[in-house]
Amino acid sequence: MASFLKALKSQVGRKLLTGITGLGLIIFIIFHLLGNLQLFGDAQAFNEYTYTLESLGWILYILEAGLVVAFLLHAYLGISIWLKRRRSRPNGYEKYQSKGGPSHQTWASRSMIFTGTVLLIFLVTHISTFKFGATETIMLNGHEARDLKTLVINTFQNPLYAFGYTAVMVLLGFHLGHGFWSAFTSLSMKHTQYSALIYSVGIVFAILMAVGFLFIPLYIYFAGPDAALISY
Amino acid sequence: MADTFTLHLKVWRQAGPDQDGKLVDYTVDNVNEHMSFLEMLDVLNEQIVAEGREEPIEFDYDCREGICGSCDLVINGRAHGPKAMTCTCQLHMRNYSDGDTIVIEPFRAKGFPVIKDLVVDRSAFDRIIEAGGYVSVRTGAAPDANSIPIEKSVADTAFDYATCIGCGACVAACPNSSASLFTGAKLAHLNRLPQGEPERKRRTVAMVEQMEKEGFGDCSNYAECEAVCPKGISISAIAEMRRNYMKAAFAGEEL
Numbered sequence: 185m186a187s188f189l190k191a192l193k194s195q196v197g198r199k200l201l202t203g204i205t206g207l208g209l210i211i212f213i214i215f216h217l218l219g220n221l222q223l224f225g226d227a228q229a230f231n232e233y234t235y236t237l238e239s240l241g242w243i244l245y246i247l248e249a250g251l252v253v254a255f256l257l258h259a260y261l262g263i264s265i266w267l268k269r270r271r272s273r274p275n276g277y278e279k280y281q282s283k284g285g286p287s288h289q290t291w292a293s294r295s296m297i298f299t300g301t302v303l304l305i306f307l308v309t310h311i312s313t314f315k316f317g318a319t320e321t322i323m324l325n326g327h328e329a330r331d332l333k334t335l336v337i338n339t340f341q342n343p344l345y346a347f348g349y350t351a352v353m354v355l356l357g358f359h360l361g362h363g364f365w366s367a368f369t370s371l372s373m374k375h376t377q378y379s380a381l382i383y384s385v386g387i388v389f390a391i392l393m394a395v396g397f398l399f400i401p402l403y404i405y406f407a408g409p410d411a412a413l414i415s416y
Numbered sequence: 417m418a419d420t421f422t423l424h425l426k427v428w429r430q431a432g433p434d435q436d437g438k439l440v441d442y443t444v445d446n447v448n449e450h451m452s453f454l455e456m457l458d459v460l461n462e463q464i465v466a467e468g469r470e471e472p473i474e475f476d477y478d479c480r481e482g483i484c485g486s487c488d489l490v491i492n493g494r495a496h497g498p499k500a501m502t503c504t505c506q507l508h509m510r511n512y513s514d515g516d517t518i519v520i521e522p523f524r525a526k527g528f529p530v531i532k533d534l535v536v537d538r539s540a541f542d543r544i545i546e547a548g549g550y551v552s553v554r555t556g557a558a559p560d561a562n563s564i565p566i567e568k569s570v571a572d573t574a575f576d577y578a579t580c581i582g583c584g585a586c587v588a589a590c591p592n593s594s595a596s597l598f599t600g601a602k603l604a605h606l607n608r609l610p611q612g613e614p615e616r617k618r619r620t621v622a623m624v625e626q627m628e629k630e631g632f633g634d635c636s637n638y639a640e641c642e643a644v645c646p647k648g649i650s651i652s653a654i655a656e657m658r659r660n661y662m663k664a665a666f667a668g669e670e671l
Contacts, residue, residue, distance in 0.1 A: 369655055
């Protein structure tokens with residue numbers, strides 16, 4: 185067991201953990217997007233959904249703890265890989281360019297540290313705005329619930345939030361554009377036959393996620409607080 | 417009569433391992449389109465020697481036919497120049513035209529310290545091989561051909577990985593200076609053959625550990641190494657290395 189823990193600290197192990205936590209976070213954002221889309225459901229569909237989540241009690245705390253660990257470990261590993269990169273080439277090239285062909289060196293793959301850092305900072309504002317944001321209490325099917333839907337709609341009337349969120353979600357798309365494929369490769373799922381397919385699926389997935397998430401603030405901003413879809 | 421033309425070069429000059437280096441401008445006239453890149457540098461060196469003002473440029477080469485892995489230049493920011501599956505020695509001047517400016521730098525990585533000018537110390541690769549890149553067998557007389565049955569597809573794949581000439585372009589081109597493609601190729605070659613199988617776990621752990629000790633960076637799956645590899649070795653080798661390494665760790669192989 186000691187040797188297995190040591191292996192997790194090796195180059196191979198670090199990338200394995202980055203991939204596993206990355207895939208965990210991918211599963212999380214899929215459910216997050218599906219949840220967000222409840223905003224477009226019945227008048228109280230979103231609040232009912234968030235009420236159900238919050239009433240999970242200890243199960244929710246376990247899931248949240250898992251998410252915190254996954255996020256922090258993923259960020260820690262990403263930053264340590266980036267720091268190692270600087271130590272591994274103390275004198276850089278005067279001129280450097282990709283050779284193209286089979287290379288997956290793109291703006292997305294080169295900017296993982298940038299997009300990742302922005303996402304981490306975004307996460308802090310995002311959680312304080314919504315999870316810990318002040319909400320009205322409403323009666324929902326005979327019990328008290330937070331009116332998160334109104335908070336979401338009001339927040340995105342502010343252009344800073346609406347367009348700020350949109351920009352960050354574009355960066356999320358780029359992060360996933362390299363991350364999805366890279367996670368599978370780090371988990372050794374690289375086969376000449378399937379890797380091109382996994383790469384393409386990753387790009388499609390990244391676009392779907394980015395567009396899905398950024399559609400919400402943009403729609404709410406342009407529809408305004410009185411739009412039919414979001415009125416009660 | 418072949419076309420001749422003039423090139424402007426910016427060549428990395430560094431007097432020794434601990435000295436500061438810089439790019440120095442040179443102009444080479446009478447470059448023949450049939451020359452290899454190294455022959456063009458030979459012409460420049462003759463020019464430098466004739467002028468007598470400074471020492472000729474040091475650069476590595478041996479076979480000049482693309483099979484030894486000695487030549488190692490980064491040309492205009494790309495290891496081994498612009499062409500896929502080509503060593504510097506097999507790059508010909510017909511790929512350039514009159515008046516071009518070409519930046520020539522050594523392979524840069526902590527694991528490949530500069531010795532002089534364009535020559536770097538790649539003995540880190542030798543130490544990775546020493547850690548496990550071999551098969552420990554009683555040699556004796558040559559065995560009969562086909563005495564160990566190996567499936568054709570396995571032999572072919574092993575051969576694909578065995579084409580690695582250890583030039584180090586993978587490290588030079590990797591944004592993280594990772595040596596994973598080299599180490600992965602050697603492991604993928606030896607681990608899949610019946611002769612290499614008994615030492616698979618020990619070999620994988622030892623070579624991965626040595627690679628890390630030499631100061632090479634992490635692999636972030638850029639696949640730039642595959643693009644610059646003069647033998648076109650696939651990064652599938654890296655995935656295989658990871659799988660075998662974690663399997664060995666699970667099995668409790670001493671780390």
